[in-house]
Every structure is written in C-alpha cells, then in structure tokens.
Amino acid sequence: MVEPVGNHYVVARPVYSETxxxxxxxxxxxxxxxxxxxLKLCFRCSPQRVKRIALRLFPVVSWxxxxxxxxxxxxxIVSGINTGLVAVLQGLAFALLVNVPPGYGLYAAFFPVLVYFIFGTSRHISVGPFPVLSLMVGGTVIRLVPDVVAANGTSTNTSAIDEERVMVAASVTFLSGVFQLLLGMLQFGFIVIYLSQSLISGFTTAAAVHVLVSQLKFMLQLPVPGFNKPFGIVYTLESVFSQITKTNTADLVTSLVVLVIVFVVKEMNDRYKAKLPTPIPIELIVTVIAALVSYFVNLEEKFNVAVVGKLEEGFQAPVAPDIGILQKCIGDSISIAIVGFAVAFSVAKVYSIKHDYTIDGNQELIAxxxxxxxxxxxxxxASSTALSRSGVQESTGGKTQIAGIISSAIVLIVILAIGFLLAPLQKSVLASLALGNLKGMLMQFKEVGILWRKDKYDCIIWVVTFLAAIFLGLDIGLAxxxxxxLLTVVIRSQIPSCTVLANVGRSNIYRNRKDYSDIYEPEGVKIFRCSSPIFFANVEFVREKxxxxxGFNPLRVLRKRNKALRKMRKMLKKGELQVTPVCLICVANHTQESDEELDNNRIEELDQPTNMTELPIQINWSANLPPGIIVPRVDIHSIILDFSSVSFLDFSAMRVLQKTLKExxxxxxxxxxxxxxxxxxxxLERCGFFDEEIKPSMFFLTIHDAVLHILLKKDTASSPKLKLAQNKGSGNDYKIIPINGLRSREGTV
Known part of the structure; x- marks a missing residue:
C-alpha cells in the first residue's frame, strides 16, 4: 500500500526476497x-504481410x-528549383574531387534522386553528390588510375585516362550500392549506431581538410599528382609548395574573389534567414557571372586558365561494372557504403524529428x-546527401520528395539542353564553390573544446578519428x-565503476558513501554496486574491487581458517589444548610447523568449507585464538551486491561470480x-548457478529489503540508528516513514 503524505510517501509491505x-x-x-x-515468423506469408512489406518497400505508395x-x-516547386540549381553546381564541383570530367557529376545529381523518390522515407533530404564521398571515390580512382605526369601528354591519352577513371568511379559506386542494398535487405540499419557523432564529426572534418587541400591544384592551376596512400596529404602539400611559383595568377585571383563572395553571402543567409523569403542563390549568381566574364574576356586563351569545356549532351548507355575493378575496391566500397548511409541517416533523422515523422533505417539503406x-x-x-543542399531544400519550403523530382528536372534540363553554356566556366570557380560548402564541416573544430569539458572519451575519439583520417587517408582512417x-567501449566496460553504498537520510535510498555526509552504514554490512554488465573481460576487475x-581476500581467510583447524586438531590429539565450556586453552608449548608442512600438497582441502565436527566446541574466529594460530580478522557478516545496473552476465562471469560467492x-x-x-x-537456474551453498533465497527486490532482512536476522533491533518498534500480530510488514529513524516497523517477526 502506498499513501501520499504531503511531499512524503508511506509504503507498507513485507520484506521481499525475489522468490x-x-x-x-x-x-x-x-x-x-x-x-x-x-525464423518461422520471418518466412510466414499472408495477404496482410505482403501488403505491409510492399508498403514498406515502396514508401511512395503510402505518402x-x-x-x-x-x-x-x-x-x-520553389524548393525544387532552388535545390536543383545548387545540385547542378555541386555536381560539377564535386566531380573534380572524384577526378572525372565535371559533366559526370550531373549524372550523380540526377539518377539517385529518382530512385530515392520511390524508395526513400525522408521527406526533406536532398540526395546527390556529397564532398566526403566524392573524395573517397576519388581516392580509389587515383589509386587504380594514377596521374601520368608527362610534359608531352596528348589529348588522346588524357581522354583514355578519363574514360578509365569514369569506369572506376562507376564500378566502386555500383559495388557500394550492392553492399547498401544487402545490408538493408538483411535489416542491418542499426549498423549506423557503431559510428558515434564524435566519430562522424571528426571524420567529416578531416574529409573537409582533404577537400581543401585537393582543390588547391585547381585554384592555383598546378600539375599536382594524386596521392592515395598514408600521409598523402603531406605529399600533396609538398608538391603544391614546390611548384608555388608556377601559380596561374588569373585562377588564383578568381578563386579568392569567388571564395570571399560565397562566404560573405552565405553568412548573410544564415544571419538573416528569418527575414529572407529564400536564401540568396549566390552559387548560381557567381557561376553565371564567372561564365560570362570568362566567355567575353576569353580568359582561356589570354590567361591560359583551365575551363570546364564542352559537356556531353544527353545520357550515355548504361554499362556493366568492370569485374576486375570490383575485385580491387571491395574495402573502399564498404567504407563508402557505410559513410554515405551514416551521413544521410544522421541528416534525415534531424529533419524527421523536427517535422515529426518517422524514417526507416533499413529502407534508407535499400533506397x-x-x-x-x-x-x-x-x-x-556515389551519392548521399549534402548538408547545405538539404538545408536549401528544407529552408525554401520543401514538404516532400516532390521537391526532389523538381530539382532532378532542373538537372535534366542542364544535361539535355543548356550544358554548353557552362563550357567557359573556370575550374577554379568550381573549386571555390566546393570549398564554400565546407564551412559547416570546418566549424566542427569548435567541438573539441566542448567535448573535452563534457566527455573526455568522446573528445579523444574525435581527435584520433581526425588525425587518423588526415594522415592515413579516409579509408584506413575510418577503419x-x-x-x-570499439576499443574505448571495451576499456570502459572492462573498467566499470564500482562503489560502496550507504543509506542516505535515514530513508530507503542508497548512494555512494563518499558523496554524502548524512549517511548510515549498518554495522557489519557492506553494500557493493557494479554499474556495468559483468562479462569475461571485466569479471576479475569486479572481483578485485x-x-x-x-578489506580482505575471502579465499585467503578460508585457507588460513582451515590451516588453523588442522593445527588445533593436532594440538588436541597431543594434549596441547584443553577444552573449557567457553574456549580452548593452550596448556603446553606448541611446536611451530610451517604452512608448507601443514599443506602437505592438499591445497584443494583448504578451499573447502570449514569443518568443525571433530572439535568439541564451535570456534569463534573473532575471539582470541590459541598462541601460534593467526587468522585474519573479519569484521563484516553480510555483503549486499547491488545488481540494478548489471544488464547481463555471461557464462564465464557466472562461474567466477559463483566461485567468489562461495568463498x-x-x-x-x-x-x-x-x-x-x-x-x-x-x-542462473538454467546455467546451474545454484547449489547447497548458493541459493535463490539470497536474491532480494531492493537493497533496502536486503538490509531489513539482515538487521532482523542479526537481531539489531536495539541499534540506536534503527528504530524497530515491535508490535505483535503484524508479521513482517514495514512502513517506510522518512523521520528520524531509518525505518519504523509495524509488527513482529
């Protein structure tokens, strides 16, 4: 029974063990x-189940x-047009990261959007090229088709290299899609939980730095080869600075001007987004102006700047992936698949919470x-979702993936009709646009200080992820x-928090005794809490704690007591001990014997329960023992293990725990x-944990139930800390009253 009494509560119930x-x-x-x-349930078929599966597989049919x-x-429509214009420019810009001709970025901004419209569950993300994935694909491209540094390279060779690189990019994208599809069909959407926010933040920040360094060759127009190997970023910077005197001034000036304009206007968009009906499409404005200036001033011929060149109109016939390439990029494809899904799912989750709808991680993998x-x-x-592009789609009023279809229509118009207008556009402008979208990722550096103050483990994960991705490359760095x-998880679970509890405020609340001054510890009782699952990796640590x-090792005490009993039996036989009604009295000098002699190679016997059946009296180990017999003093009679935070116990830990409890x-x-x-x-019963020494009756509902049981059993009713008012006829019922005493009891035992 629970009765409210003001801001207190009164509970009257028996002291309960679990059984x-x-x-x-x-x-x-x-x-x-x-x-x-x-398994049978998974393969069961019914019309309703088929309908549910169909609706889950094709979410478009539902919404x-x-x-x-x-x-x-x-x-x-408004959102789709704005997003489509951004998608076109980002597709062209991010193609430079993949080391393929810019026009292929338009394909990456078109086809995945159509597929996601049918199979995706998020209403607001914009699917298409993402700089981190583009850089990861570009790393694979450079590894399999490295740059050919030759002064007499012909256009035929360049064209052949481009075709080969396009095939590598397409093949690794195809394989990463296969991995994502398989993971989705196998319901592995939960895999994203193994990539913490700290890891994703550190990884994307490192990727942003890689993007920045990789675009320097376009901003400065320098012949810098790609380095897809550990410390590749160092080699790239070395190559850039060794050729810095060959910088094309026109490209450098254009890049800096575009970069400053884009950063300033984007900052204005963020600061005044509440007042602006729609963000200023600065990427589009800059691109149009730069293309017009390049065309009318003829920058390509006058200043030898690198331009996009003619974009192929229309679509190319679909191709099958190259099997030889697939065999060489399995690891890269897995990394791309996981990172692409993790980033997209994180962004989709943010918008789903903001607009109050659900998304399905497994279906997102399939999409x-x-x-x-x-x-x-x-x-x-490879496609995912760019943070800035998704922000444009949502902030301009996008409600559903209809906006995505409109954006893909804009991309389609560029592919089929007006792509030629972008031919005079400088590649340095595209590089600057790519860098202009990195502000959000580069600003994640601020998280280091915040994480250090809040959670040092997360901060260390961020720093290690960042450094590994910077110096080892994105693929090896991610692994x-x-x-x-995972190692930090093992370390944290292997070294769990273990504390000794005490009663606080004479109530039924037990907390770490080091944190409070108003505490009560029942005499002879230790309350021990382990705040972690107990398994093979940490059970020995918990035992030591x-x-x-x-304050003592039970096995050592047990062995000392059994050795003492052996000595006393020998002394009784020799007449060296005399029995009195109260104790044993030594009546003769005892010949000292070493522990090794007493053990006599029977160490197993010392680990067995003490047997006093052959002795005329029961030994009180806390009293004075005969001379020459020393046994460690034990000042406690009860131990309570708080398992409220122990979510599981594996078989190995169960064996060690059983052995420890028996000791x-x-x-x-x-x-x-x-x-x-x-x-x-x-x-525990299924695993044979219980026997004559370890019984189910030792389990209690709460710590307080166990404490009250101990106090009753040890007859501590007269303790000044405990007010147990006896009242015949009420059994074992207790009323919890938060007053001066620890508890007030109603009834007798």
Missing amino acids: LFDEEHEKLHRYHKTFWDH LPAYRFREWILSD FGLGNIVGGSFKGF TAVAFQ LISAV FVRIDIDIYIAGAHEGFLDK
Whole structure:
C-alpha cells in the first residue's frame, strides 16, 4: 500500500526476497520465442504481410496518395528549383574531387534522386553528390588510375585516362550500392549506431581538410599528382609548395574573389534567414557571372586558365561494372557504403524529428543502395546527401520528395539542353564553390573544446578519428577510428565503476558513501554496486574491487581458517589444548610447523568449507585464538551486491561470480543480491548457478529489503540508528516513514 503524505510517501509491505515476491504475487512463466520461432515468423506469408512489406518497400505508395496538392505544390516547386540549381553546381564541383570530367557529376545529381523518390522515407533530404564521398571515390580512382605526369601528354591519352577513371568511379559506386542494398535487405540499419557523432564529426572534418587541400591544384592551376596512400596529404602539400611559383595568377585571383563572395553571402543567409523569403542563390549568381566574364574576356586563351569545356549532351548507355575493378575496391566500397548511409541517416533523422515523422533505417539503406546501383550503371559516382543542399531544400519550403523530382528536372534540363553554356566556366570557380560548402564541416573544430569539458572519451575519439583520417587517408582512417572507438567501449566496460553504498537520510535510498555526509552504514554490512554488465573481460576487475571494498581476500581467510583447524586438531590429539565450556586453552608449548608442512600438497582441502565436527566446541574466529594460530580478522557478516545496473552476465562471469560467492559463504558471510532485472534468476537456474551453498533465497527486490532482512536476522533491533518498534500480530510488514529513524516497523517477526 502506498499513501501520499504531503511531499512524503508511506509504503507498507513485507520484506521481499525475489522468490517470496514471485510466489506471493503468482509470477507468470511466459513462453519466450526461440530463434526458430522468429525464423518461422520471418518466412510466414499472408495477404496482410505482403501488403505491409510492399508498403514498406515502396514508401511512395503510402505518402503520394495523401499529398496535399493545393497546400504543398507551390512550396515544393520553389524548393525544387532552388535545390536543383545548387545540385547542378555541386555536381560539377564535386566531380573534380572524384577526378572525372565535371559533366559526370550531373549524372550523380540526377539518377539517385529518382530512385530515392520511390524508395526513400525522408521527406526533406536532398540526395546527390556529397564532398566526403566524392573524395573517397576519388581516392580509389587515383589509386587504380594514377596521374601520368608527362610534359608531352596528348589529348588522346588524357581522354583514355578519363574514360578509365569514369569506369572506376562507376564500378566502386555500383559495388557500394550492392553492399547498401544487402545490408538493408538483411535489416542491418542499426549498423549506423557503431559510428558515434564524435566519430562522424571528426571524420567529416578531416574529409573537409582533404577537400581543401585537393582543390588547391585547381585554384592555383598546378600539375599536382594524386596521392592515395598514408600521409598523402603531406605529399600533396609538398608538391603544391614546390611548384608555388608556377601559380596561374588569373585562377588564383578568381578563386579568392569567388571564395570571399560565397562566404560573405552565405553568412548573410544564415544571419538573416528569418527575414529572407529564400536564401540568396549566390552559387548560381557567381557561376553565371564567372561564365560570362570568362566567355567575353576569353580568359582561356589570354590567361591560359583551365575551363570546364564542352559537356556531353544527353545520357550515355548504361554499362556493366568492370569485374576486375570490383575485385580491387571491395574495402573502399564498404567504407563508402557505410559513410554515405551514416551521413544521410544522421541528416534525415534531424529533419524527421523536427517535422515529426518517422524514417526507416533499413529502407534508407535499400533506397541509397538502389540509387548508387542505378547511378553507377549510368557512370555517375556515389551519392548521399549534402548538408547545405538539404538545408536549401528544407529552408525554401520543401514538404516532400516532390521537391526532389523538381530539382532532378532542373538537372535534366542542364544535361539535355543548356550544358554548353557552362563550357567557359573556370575550374577554379568550381573549386571555390566546393570549398564554400565546407564551412559547416570546418566549424566542427569548435567541438573539441566542448567535448573535452563534457566527455573526455568522446573528445579523444574525435581527435584520433581526425588525425587518423588526415594522415592515413579516409579509408584506413575510418577503419582505424571505428576500431579505436570499439576499443574505448571495451576499456570502459572492462573498467566499470564500482562503489560502496550507504543509506542516505535515514530513508530507503542508497548512494555512494563518499558523496554524502548524512549517511548510515549498518554495522557489519557492506553494500557493493557494479554499474556495468559483468562479462569475461571485466569479471576479475569486479572481483578485485569487491575484495578491496570488504578489506580482505575471502579465499585467503578460508585457507588460513582451515590451516588453523588442522593445527588445533593436532594440538588436541597431543594434549596441547584443553577444552573449557567457553574456549580452548593452550596448556603446553606448541611446536611451530610451517604452512608448507601443514599443506602437505592438499591445497584443494583448504578451499573447502570449514569443518568443525571433530572439535568439541564451535570456534569463534573473532575471539582470541590459541598462541601460534593467526587468522585474519573479519569484521563484516553480510555483503549486499547491488545488481540494478548489471544488464547481463555471461557464462564465464557466472562461474567466477559463483566461485567468489562461495568463498565468502564458506567463511560465514551472508551474501545477498539486490535489484537484479527480471529473468536474471531464470538464467542462473538454467546455467546451474545454484547449489547447497548458493541459493535463490539470497536474491532480494531492493537493497533496502536486503538490509531489513539482515538487521532482523542479526537481531539489531536495539541499534540506536534503527528504530524497530515491535508490535505483535503484524508479521513482517514495514512502513517506510522518512523521520528520524531509518525505518519504523509495524509488527513482529
């Protein structure tokens, strides 16, 4: 019974052990499904199940019929046009990161959008090229088709290299799509949880630095080869600075002017976004002006600047991936697949929370997988979602993926009709536009200080991820970061927080005794908490912490007691000890014997429970013992293990725990386990944990139940700290009253 009394509460109930509580309240033994039950359920077929699967696989069928045409169509059109213009420019710019001709970036901005419209579950993300993925694909391209540095290189050779690079980019994109599709079909959408926000932040920041360095050759127009190997960024910078005197001044000036304008206007868009009806399309404005200036001034001939050149009109026929290339880029494809999904899912999650709808991680994997398969087949490169482009789609009023279809229509117009207008555009302008989209990622450097103050483990993960990705490359760096992050999880779980608890405020609340001054510790009772799962990697650490908390090693005490019993038996036989009604008295000098002689190679016997059946009296180990017999003093009689934070216990830990508990029980210390989660006892019974020494009755619902049980058992009713008012006829019921005493009891035992 629970009764509110002002801002206090009064609880009247018996002291419960787990078994007593289950018996009294008739616990139901529910049937738990086995693996085969779940497997049968997966393969069960019914019309309703087929319908659910179809709707989940094709989300467009669910939301398109419910589309509010009159309310949303205008917003989606405006958003789609703005997003499409940005997608065109980013597609051209990010193609430079992939080391393929700019026109292929338009394919990457077109096909995945169409696929995502049908299969995707997010309403607001803009699918297409993303600088981090583009750089990762570009790294694979450079590794398999390296730059040919030759002064007499012909256009034929350049064209052949470009074709080969396009094929590599398409193949690695296709394979990454296959991996994403398989992961989605196998319901592995949860894989993103292994990439923490700190890891993603550090990785994308490092990728932004790589993008910055990789674009220097276009901004300065220098013949810098690609380096896709550890410390490649160092070699790239060395190559840039060794040729810095060959910089094309026109490209440098253009790059700096464009970069400053883009940064300033983007800052204005952020600062005045509440007042602006739509963000200023500065990328489009700069691109149009730069193309016009380049065309009318004829910068290509006068200043020898590098331009985009003629873009191929229309689409090329789909191609099958090169099997030889696929065999060489399996690892790269896995990294690209995971990073692409992690970034896209993170952005989609933000918008789904903001606009109150759900997204399906497994379906997102399928959508991006199919998008990359189709995009790779048409010679595009890997797609995800660019943060800035998705921000444009959402901030300009986009409601659904209809905006994505409109944006793909803009890209289609450029591919089919007006791509030739971009021919005079300088590549340095595209490089500056690519850098202009890195502000958000580069600003993540500020997170280091914040993380250090909030969580040092996360800060270390960020720094290690950043440094690994910078110096080892994005692919090896990502693998290193994931391995390091998992290592920190192992370290944290291997060294769990273990504390000794005490009663606080004479209530039923138990906290770390070091944190409070108003505490009460029952005499002879230790309350030990482990705030972590206990498994093979940390069970020995937990055992050592428990031994440290109680102040003695139970196995050592047990062996000392058994050795003492051997000595006393020998002394009784020799007449060196005399029995009195109270104790044993030494009546003769005892010949000292070494422990090794007493052991006599029977160490196993010393680990068994103490046996006093042959002695005429029971030995009180806390009293004075005969001379020459020394046994460590034990000042506690009960230990309570708080298992409320122990979510699981594996078999290896179970064996060690059982052995440890037996060691305590054999030296007459009562063990109690409190707060174990439901099903804990069932698992222990299945694993044969219980025997004559370790019994289910040691489990209690709460720490306080165990404490009250101990106090009653040890007859501490007269303790000044505990007010136990006896009242015949009320059984074991207690009323918890937060007043001066620890508890007030109603009834007798």
